[in-house]
Amino acid sequence: MSEQDNPRREFLRKTLTLIPVVTVASxxxxxxxxxxxxxxxxxxxxxxxxxxxxxxxxxWFTAEEWVFVNAAVARLIPADEQxxxxxxxxxxxxxxxxxxxxxASGALWFMQGPFNADAPPEMGWQSKLxxxxxxxxxxxxxxxxxxxxxxxxxxxxxxxxxxEVLKQLEAGTPKFESVPAKMFFSFLLQNTKEGFFCDPxxxxxxxxxxxxxxxxxxxxxxxxxxxxxxxxxxxxxxxIRGERA
Numbered sequence: 001m002s003e004q005d006n007p008r009r010e011f012l013r014k015t016l017t018l019i020p021v022v023t024v025a026s027x028x029x030x031x032x033x034x035x036x037x038x039x040x041x042x043x044x045x046x047x048x049x050x051x052x053x054x055x056x057x058x059x060w061f062t063a064e065e066w067v068f069v070n071a072a073v074a075r076l077i078p079a080d081e082q083x084x085x086x087x088x089x090x091x092x093x094x095x096x097x098x099x100x101x102x103x104a105s106g107a108l109w110f111m112q113g114p115f116n117a118d119a120p121p122e123m124g125w126q127s128k129l130x131x132x133x134x135x136x137x138x139x140x141x142x143x144x145x146x147x148x149x150x151x152x153x154x155x156x157x158x159x160x161x162x163x164e165v166l167k168q169l170e171a172g173t174p175k176f177e178s179v180p181a182k183m184f185f186s187f188l189l190q191n192t193k194e195g196f197f198c199d200p201x202x203x204x205x206x207x208x209x210x211x212x213x214x215x216x217x218x219x220x221x222x223x224x225x226x227x228x229x230x231x232x233x234x235x236x237x238x239x240i241r242g243e244r245a
Contacts (some may be wrong), residue, residue, distance in 0.1 A: 069095060
């Protein structure tokens with residue numbers, strides 16, 4: 001099947017050019033909303049991933065925010081005939097765990113003003129808001145929008161309407177007072193992609209479903225013999241901990 005017949009697979013494959021596969025989270029120092037800077041790697045995650053078969057309990061998001069995050073990432077990378085989506089990969093867990101790291105508090109960034117929203121990307125982060133604030137304010141503002149326009153929470157909307165709301169956020173159409181809608185969407189999308197392709201040690205990519213979808217070998221010690229071959233890598237992906245897909 002051609003790449004034209006697999007837009008979802010091609011979209012996910014292209015994201016690998018932006019996200020290190022063992023990422024914790026991007027520092028966002030060198031460009032807009034996390035898209036241009038490699039991740040700040042850590043030798044060990046802040047929390048251990050949830051045990052197989054046991055539902056993950058969020059430690060940072062409130063119950064209402066947790067429902068929103070699950071509903072949103074399920075539309076950003078939905079499960080389909082190509083394989084599991086963001087929910088099955090544990091993306092919400094990945095994002096929640098990131099909210100308890102220095103990344104979410106902006107501890108890795110230069111946060112002194114003045115800030116200039118029109119500054120070029122090489123000038124670094126240009127907002128007084130840090131990721132955890134962007135999520136909290138962005139979720140609240142989006143929920144308020146949904147209740148006002150659709151008389152429903154975001155999670156209570158049908159799939160098509162959820163997609164429409166996300167498209168509005170991506171375009172920056174809603175003029176939220178607390179946080180730019182486009183900024184909030186960019187963080188949500190970037191962190192969703194990170195959670196889908198990260199090493200499972202960080203809580204996402206459970207069962208290495210993201211790596212399996214694109215045929216990535218994972219943290220194998222050596223796969224150079226296959227680099228020049230124009231054929232699919234035949235062995236399952238391996239995580240940092242040695243788990244096999």
